[in-house]
Amino acid sequence: MGGESTTRTAPRGGGGGKGPVGGRTGQRLSGLAVALGLVLFLGGFAWGAVVYRPYTVPTGSMSPSIDAGDRVLAQRIDGADVRRGDVVVFKDATWANAPMVKRVVAVGGDTVSCCQEGKLKVNGKVIDEPYLAAGTPAENSGFPTVTVPEGRLFLLGDERGTSVDSTAHLTDTAGGTVSRANVDARVDAVVWPMNGMLERPAGFETLGGLSSPGPLRTVVGLIVAGAVLILGGAAYGPVAKRAAAARSRTATGSTGGR
Numbered sequence: 001m002g003g004e005s006t007t008r009t010a011p012r013g014g015g016g017g018k019g020p021v022g023g024r025t026g027q028r029l030s031g032l033a034v035a036l037g038l039v040l041f042l043g044g045f046a047w048g049a050v051v052y053r054p055y056t057v058p059t060g061s062m063s064p065s066i067d068a069g070d071r072v073l074a075q076r077i078d079g080a081d082v083r084r085g086d087v088v089v090f091k092d093a094t095w096a097n098a099p100m101v102k103r104v105v106a107v108g109g110d111t112v113s114c115c116q117e118g119k120l121k122v123n124g125k126v127i128d129e130p131y132l133a134a135g136t137p138a139e140n141s142g143f144p145t146v147t148v149p150e151g152r153l154f155l156l157g158d159e160r161g162t163s164v165d166s167t168a169h170l171t172d173t174a175g176g177t178v179s180r181a182n183v184d185a186r187v188d189a190v191v192w193p194m195n196g197m198l199e200r201p202a203g204f205e206t207l208g209g210l211s212s213p214g215p216l217r218t219v220v221g222l223i224v225a226g227a228v229l230i231l232g233g234a235a236y237g238p239v240a241k242r243a244a245a246a247r248s249r250t251a252t253g254s255t256g257g258r
Contacts, residue, residue, distance in 0.1 A: 026236060033233030041226025048219040051075055053185050055089055057101050061157035061164065062087065065131045066101065071192035075214035079180030082107070082153060083211040084122070084204040087187040090155075092178050095169065101187065102155035102165050103131075106148045108180075110207075113145040114138050120156075128203035131158050143167050152177035188214045 052073045060068040065087070074089050082088060086104045091097075105120060105127070106112040112122050118137035120127045129138060139160050146166075148154050154177050157163025166176035189197045197217075200210045 030236035037229030044222030074185030106154035108150035
């Protein structure tokens with residue numbers, strides 16, 4: 001009858017965007033990214049929970065390195081692994097019935113005394129202590145030479161004027177020292193406020209090796225990498241959908257302009 005054909009060509013890619021957004025390869029890669037991200041993210045948290053313990057420091061005895069109320073992460077270690085210069089968490093019944101945070105300045109077999117020109121002396125060597133407040137002497141009043149028994153530690157707070165540390169227990173049976181077995185953990189970082197990793201004091205390096213930092217940076221790296229992969233993989237669908245919509249509008253505009 002001479003009427004015009006009403007047949008229309010269906011859009012390529014099949015009908016109205018009902019299929020999955022983005023190509024199959026993109027969908028698979030985004031799924032893999034999310035799965036891998038979850039493994040890294042949860043694995044990082046699990047590793048951190050096994051290796052580290054959080055503590056809130058109640059006093060200013062470790063100021064300026066750690067202030068009262070600061071939140072720290074301390075690596076669970078064996079007391080045998082403690083080195084000079086470490087900041088440790090320990091509990092000793094003769095000191096207090098609560099965890100305490102102090103710095104190890106001498107270990108079993110060492111001799112320690114104060115002061116020579118305002119500085120600490122360990123095994124006859126004057127120790128530079130940059131973690132003390134500027135212009136602060138190692139002690140307000142000196143103390144006689146102490147020989148640390150094997151298996152024990154001599155500990156001081158960085159705020160020497162007010163810290164109740166080994167110098168306050170010199171008349172005890174153990175001469176102010178604490179057993180290595182009483183150490184629960186070694187402080188790695190101040191996480192609130194975010195002051196970061198504690199530096200290993202080079203002043204003790206001439207007396208022996210310093211301890212190595214724990215795996216905190218690696219743990220944080222895994223968590224951050226996992227979060228990025230999860231967010232990136234999850235964002236693929238919405239981004240691909242927006243890109244497809246933009247292409248569709250462009251195609252429609254081009255057709256209508258003919």
